[in-house]
Amino acid sequence: MNFDYSDEQKFLKEEARKFLAAKCGADRVRAVLEGDHAYDAELWREVAAQGWLGAAIPEAHGGLGLGHVELCAIAEELGRACAPIPFASTVYFVAEALMRFGSEAQQAKWLPKIAAGEVIGAFATSEGPGPVGAVKTRVTGGKLTGTKIPVTDGDVADLIVALADDGLYLVERGEGVVAEALSTLDPTRSAAKLTFTDAPAERLGDEGGHTAMQAVFDRAAVLLAFEQLGGADRCLEMAKDYALQRHAFGRVIAGYQAIKHKLADIYVKNEVARSNAYYGAWALNSGAAELPLAAAIARVAASEAFWFAAKENIQTHGGVGFTWEYDCHLFYRRSRQLALVAGAPAEWRERLVGQLETRNAA
Amino acid sequence: MDFEDTPEEAEYRAKARTWLENNVAAHERERFPDPLTRARAWQARKTEAGYACITWPKEWGGGGGTPIQSVIFGQEEAKFPSVQAGYFTIGLGMCVPTVMGFADDATKQRFVRPAVRGDEIWSQLFSEPAGGSDVAAIRTRAVRDGDDWIVNGQKVWTSGAHYSDYGIVLVRTNTEVPKHKGLTMFWIDLKSPGIDIRPIHQMSGKSDFNEVYFSDVRVPDAQRLGPVDGGWKVALFTLMNERLAVGGATGVGPADILKLARELPGSDGPLLHDRAFRERLADWWVLAEGLRNTRMRAITALSRGQTPGPESSIGKIIAANQLQQIGNAAIEAEGQFGIIDDPDLAPMKGAFHDAVMWAPGLRIAGGTDEILKNIIAERVLGLPGEIRTDKDVAFKDLPAGG
Numbered sequence: 176m177n178f179d180y181s182d183e184q185k186f187l188k189e190e191a192r193k194f195l196a197a198k199c200g201a202d203r204v205r206a207v208l209e210g211d212h213a214y215d216a217e218l219w220r221e222v223a224a225q226g227w228l229g230a231a232i233p234e235a236h237g238g239l240g241l242g243h244v245e246l247c248a249i250a251e252e253l254g255r256a257c258a259p260i261p262f263a264s265t266v267y268f269v270a271e272a273l274m275r276f277g278s279e280a281q282q283a284k285w286l287p288k289i290a291a292g293e294v295i296g297a298f299a300t301s302e303g304p305g306p307v308g309a310v311k312t313r314v315t316g317g318k319l320t321g322t323k324i325p326v327t328d329g330d331v332a333d334l335i336v337a338l339a340d341d342g343l344y345l346v347e348r349g350e351g352v353v354a355e356a357l358s359t360l361d362p363t364r365s366a367a368k369l370t371f372t373d374a375p376a377e378r379l380g381d382e383g384g385h386t387a388m389q390a391v392f393d394r395a396a397v398l399l400a401f402e403q404l405g406g407a408d409r410c411l412e413m414a415k416d417y418a419l420q421r422h423a424f425g426r427v428i429a430g431y432q433a434i435k436h437k438l439a440d441i442y443v444k445n446e447v448a449r450s451n452a453y454y455g456a457w458a459l460n461s462g463a464a465e466l467p468l469a470a471a472i473a474r475v476a477a478s479e480a481f482w483f484a485a486k487e488n489i490q491t492h493g494g495v496g497f498t499w500e501y502d503c504h505l506f507y508r509r510s511r512q513l514a515l516v517a518g519a520p521a522e523w524r525e526r527l528v529g530q531l532e533t534r535n536a537a
Numbered sequence: 538m539d540f541e542d543t544p545e546e547a548e549y550r551a552k553a554r555t556w557l558e559n560n561v562a563a564h565e566r567e568r569f570p571d572p573l574t575r576a577r578a579w580q581a582r583k584t585e586a587g588y589a590c591i592t593w594p595k596e597w598g599g600g601g602g603t604p605i606q607s608v609i610f611g612q613e614e615a616k617f618p619s620v621q622a623g624y625f626t627i628g629l630g631m632c633v634p635t636v637m638g639f640a641d642d643a644t645k646q647r648f649v650r651p652a653v654r655g656d657e658i659w660s661q662l663f664s665e666p667a668g669g670s671d672v673a674a675i676r677t678r679a680v681r682d683g684d685d686w687i688v689n690g691q692k693v694w695t696s697g698a699h700y701s702d703y704g705i706v707l708v709r710t711n712t713e714v715p716k717h718k719g720l721t722m723f724w725i726d727l728k729s730p731g732i733d734i735r736p737i738h739q740m741s742g743k744s745d746f747n748e749v750y751f752s753d754v755r756v757p758d759a760q761r762l763g764p765v766d767g768g769w770k771v772a773l774f775t776l777m778n779e780r781l782a783v784g785g786a787t788g789v790g791p792a793d794i795l796k797l798a799r800e801l802p803g804s805d806g807p808l809l810h811d812r813a814f815r816e817r818l819a820d821w822w823v824l825a826e827g828l829r830n831t832r833m834r835a836i837t838a839l840s841r842g843q844t845p846g847p848e849s850s851i852g853k854i855i856a857a858n859q860l861q862q863i864g865n866a867a868i869e870a871e872g873q874f875g876i877i878d879d880p881d882l883a884p885m886k887g888a889f890h891d892a893v894m895w896a897p898g899l900r901i902a903g904g905t906d907e908i909l910k911n912i913i914a915e916r917v918l919g920l921p922g923e924i925r926t927d928k929d930v931a932f933k934d935l936p937a938g939g
C-alpha cells in the first residue's frame with residue numbers, strides 16, 4: 176500500500192513551499208489584487224524557471240516528465256500561497272488538453288513553450304450563466320466565431336482552447352480575437368470576455384464537444400482539488416494561529432469550545448478532502464478508468480472544504496477578518512474562483528451520481 | 538501513489554485468502570447456530586493458524602506479525618460475513634492489552650492465551666452513572682482490607698458483561714485528593730460473589746450492555762493493575778487503544794440507499810431521479826470515500842513501518858453521523874410506509890430502521906461526537922484544554938449531580 180506522497184514527492188513539496196514562502200508572500204498576492212496587472216509576471220518567470228509548468232509534461236516536449244502526483248504536490252503549495260499566476264489555466268487545462276487530445280505536431284509545437292513559460296493558456300467553455308449546455312460557438316472553414324464569458328486568464332492568454340459545438344479548437348491570440356477584462360470576485364486571478372470573429376482555429380482531437388470538455392475538466396478537477404486543499408489548510412492554520420493569541424473575556428478564544436469545535440470541523444473536512452484528492456491523483460496518474468468518478472469525488476470534497484475553511488476563518492477572526500488589511504478575504508475570494516472555474520459543485524455532484532448510475536448499471 | 542501490495546504483502550494476502558477459503562465452512566451458520574459458539578470456534582481456529590491477534594507475540598498466542606499483516610488479514614476476513622462477530626473486540630482491543638501492559642507474568646500466563654483463543658471474554662468497566670466522558674469522576678469505592686480490597690458501587694453501559702468472564706474495572710481508592718489522583722485499576726472475575734449484572738434495555742429494544750452492581754466484592758490486591766491511586770494512567774492506556782478498537786462502523790451505507798433509490802418511487806419517477814436526493818447522495822458518497830481513502834493513508838503508514846497520523850480520528854464522527862443520516866433519509870423517502878420496521882415488509886429487512894435506532898448509540902460509545910472534537914482540537918490542533926473547576930479540589934468536596 177502506497178497511498179501517499181513518496182519521500183521524493185514530499186521533498187519536492189517542501190521545496191515548493193519554501194520557494195513560495197520566499198517569492199509569493201501575501202504582499203505579492205495583494206499587489207495583483209490592488210494593482211493593474213492581470214498576474215504577477217515576475218513570479219510567473221520564477222515558477223517557469225523552477226520547471227513547474229512542465230512538471231507533468233514529458234521530457235521529449237520540454238517538460239520535467241515527472242508525473243501528475245508531482246504536479247499535484249506543486250498545486251497544493253500554489254493553493255496554500257494563493258499564487259496570483261495563470262498556472263491552472265495554462266497547465267491544468269491547456270497543457271492537459273494538449274496531452275490528452277493533441278496531435279504529435281500540436282504537442283511538439285506548444286508543450287515546450289508552455290513548459291518554458293513562454294505561452295499562457297486559457298480554456299474557454301462558458302457562454303453565460305448556468306452549466307455549459309448547447310454552445311453557440313461554431314467553426315466553419317477553419318474559422319471560429321462565438322462569444323465566451325468568463326474565460327479565466329482570457330485577457331492574457333496566448334493560446335486558447337475553445338469549445339465549439341462540435342469539439343475543441345486551438346485559437347491563437349490575435350486575428351479575430353477580442354478580449355475585454357471582467358470584474359470578478361477574485362481579482363488575483365483575471366478573467367475576460369472573449370469575442371471570436373472568424374478567428375483561425377485548429378481542431379484539437381476528434382472527440383465531440385462535451386465529451387472532450389469533460390475529459391479536460393476531469394483532469395483539471397483533480398489538480399484544482401489540490402490547490403483548494405492547500406488553501407483550506409492555510410485557512411485552518413490562520414484561524415488556529417489567530418485564535419491562540421486573541422483574548423476575549425480574559426482568555427484566548429482558542430479555549431472556547433465553539434471555536435475549538437469549529438476548527439475541528441474544518442480539520443475533518445480538510446482530511447476528507449485530502450484523502451479524496453489523493454484518490455483523484457492516483458486515478459489521474461495511473462490513467463485509471465475511475466478517473467471521472469474519482470475527479471468528481473475529489474472536486475466536491477475540496478470545494479466544500481475550502482469554502483467552509485475560508486468562511487469560518489473569517490468568522491474566527493471577528494471584525495478584523497472582515498477588513499481589507501487582513502488576508503482572510505484573499506482565500507475567501509480564491510475559494511469562490513476555484514470552486515467555479517471548472518463548473519460549480521452542484522454540477523460535480525450531479526456528475527458523481529451520473530457516474531454511479533452508469534457504473535452500477537454496467 | 539497506488540493501492541498495490543508490496544511483494545511480501547501480496548504473498549501474505551494470498552496465503553491468508555487461501556487459508557480463509559479452506560477454513561470458513563460453507564455452512565458455518567448451520568454448523569454453529571449459536572453466534573457466540575460460532576465466534577469462539579472461529580477464534581480458536583484463527584489462533585491455531587496464527588491469525589488471531591496477529592501483532593502479538595507468539596508466546597502469548599498471537600501471530601508474531603506486523604500491523605500491516607493484521608490489516609491485510611482483516612480485509613480478507615471481512616469478505617466472509619459468516620465469521621464476522623464483535624464479541625472479542627473490547628477484550629482483545631482494550632482490556633487484555635491493559636493486562637499485558639500492567640500485570641505480572643503469572644497473570645499474563647494465565648489469561649492472555651485463553652482470551653486470544655476466545656475461551657474467555659473480557660469487559661471494560663469504566664463508565665458509571667456519575668461519569669462517562671468525565672470518567673475520572675467515577676464513585677465506585679475500593680477500600681483496603683488486609684490483602685484484599687472491598688468494592689462497592691455501580692458501573693453502567695458495560696458492553697458484553699452478560700457473556701463476559703473477566704473485566705478491568707476502574708475504582709476510587711482515595712477521596713482526599715483531586716479526582717484523577719485517587720483512582721486504581723483492577724482486573725476482576727465477573728463471577729465473583731457480590732457482582733450483579735443486569736442487562737440494560739436499550740432504546741433500540743436490544744440489550745448489548747449492562748449495569749454492573751458491586752456489593753462488598755472482595756478483590757485481592759494481587760489483581761491490581763498499576764500503582765494504588767495510579768489508575769488514571771492505566772485508564773488512559775486503555776482508552777488510547779479504544780480509538781483503534783471502535784473505529785469502523787457497520788451498517789447501511791451510500792451504496793445501499795442508492796440501490797433503494799433505484800426502486801423507490803419519488804415525486805417524478807424513481808427517487809434516484811430526484812435532484813435533491815442526488816445532491817445528498819453525492820455528499821454521502823464523498824464522505825464514505827473520504828473515510829475509505831483516509832484508512833488507506835493509515836494503512837500506508839503501517840506498510841511503511843510508520844505510525845498512522847492523527848487523521849484517523851475523523852473516522853467515528855463521520856461514520857456515526859452518516860449512518861444516522863442515511864438511515865433516516867431512507868425511511869423518510871418511503872413516505873408513510875417508512876414507519877414500518879417489520880423486516881418482512883421494510884426494505885433491506887429493516888436495515889435502515891436498525892441504523893436509525895443504533896446510530897445514536899454509536900455517536901456516544903467510545904467518546905461522544907463532542908469529546909472527539911475536543912480531542913481533535915486539543916491533541917491534533919494544539920488548542921487549549923477545557924477549563925477545569927475540579928482539578929485541584931479533593932474528590933470528596935466536588936459537587937455531585939446528574
Ligand SMILES: Cc1cc2nc3c(=O)[nH]c(=O)nc-3n(C[C@H](O)[C@H](O)[C@H](O)COP(=O)(O)OP(=O)(O)OC[C@H]3O[C@@H](n4cnc5c(N)ncnc54)[C@H](O)[C@@H]3O)c2cc1C
Pocket residue numbers: 432627660661662663664665666667668669670671693694695696697746898899901902903904905906907908911923
Ligand atoms: C453502545 C454503548 C456501549 C458502551 N460500552 C461501554 C463499555 O463497554 N464500557 C464502558 O465503560 N462504557 C461504555 N459506554 C459508555 C460510554 O463510554 C459513555 O456513555 C460515553 O463516554 C458518554 O458518557 P455519559 O454517558 O456519561 O455521558 P456524559 O459524559 O454525561 O455526556 C452527556 C453529554 O454531554 C456532553 N459532554 C460531556 N462532557 C463534555 C465536554 N467536556 N465538552 C462538551 N460536551 C461534553 C457529551 O458529549 C454528551 O453529549 C458505552 C456507551 C454506549 C452508548
